[in-house]
Amino acid sequence: MWTSASYALSAGTSIEVIGTTKDAGTTAIDLTGNESAQTIQGNAGANVINGGGGADKLSGFGGNDIFVFNSALGNGNVDKVTDFNPSQNKIHLDDAIFADLELGTLASDSFFAGNAAHDSSDHIIYNSSTGALSYDSDGTGGASQTLFATLSPDLSLTAASFFVT
Template sequence: MSQIFTRAELGLTGGLGQDSFVFSTAPSLSNIDTVTDFNVDDDTVQLAHTIFTTLSVDVLTTDQLKILGNGGVVDGNDHILYNTTSGGLSYDSDGSGAAAAVQIAILGKGLAMTAADFMVA
């Protein structure tokens, strides 16, 4: 498995096989990464627990992921948001609270993302 560390570049490409895209920098408007070839069958998003502190260590729990575009309401447990229309991946430290979600990356539109696509370490 290849580990690709994010660097706020124009595009990150993992290549063939299993890749892990590692996000270990606090998200901001100046460091939104574009992953050019994310594959839900092979690749994972790894989030650093030191940055994404509201997430449980290990595989992301299903209640911490909200797929936007499928209806429903964002609640207090929804900390990782994936927008199927834009491909945007965001982190919301307080779920449905007052703090706004911050975009982390653009993964690709219409991906069948599940909690199993994420690892928190």
């Protein structure tokens, strides 16, 4: 489905691709998937892209995009963000899902680039070798980290790339 306006899929709707009519367009568009896996493609504008549930493929196509994660975490809900640019884009984490994070810009001690948390304050883990982005509710405690997205490897990702509401 191609659109030139913001669009959110209704639950149960079976559409595989949601995208803007013009990749080079600069109109800011919000695109939201549903519980199924979709490919969601923005444009060169400042888009808000939310895969919803399902294993989605998300692409911003330039601009200051925001990628939203507000669905329950699990094996069937790992999104691939194809073109995340830390100098332009942000990742929005919903505090209802990422409950151990403080509101606002992610605290620098809550982010760690590596294979796993290295202390109890590490909650968002970016594996720069693989691009895996995971959430660990208790850092180095007994809870396992949960993969919720994959980005490109070797990004200059920092806590400033994330915000929590």
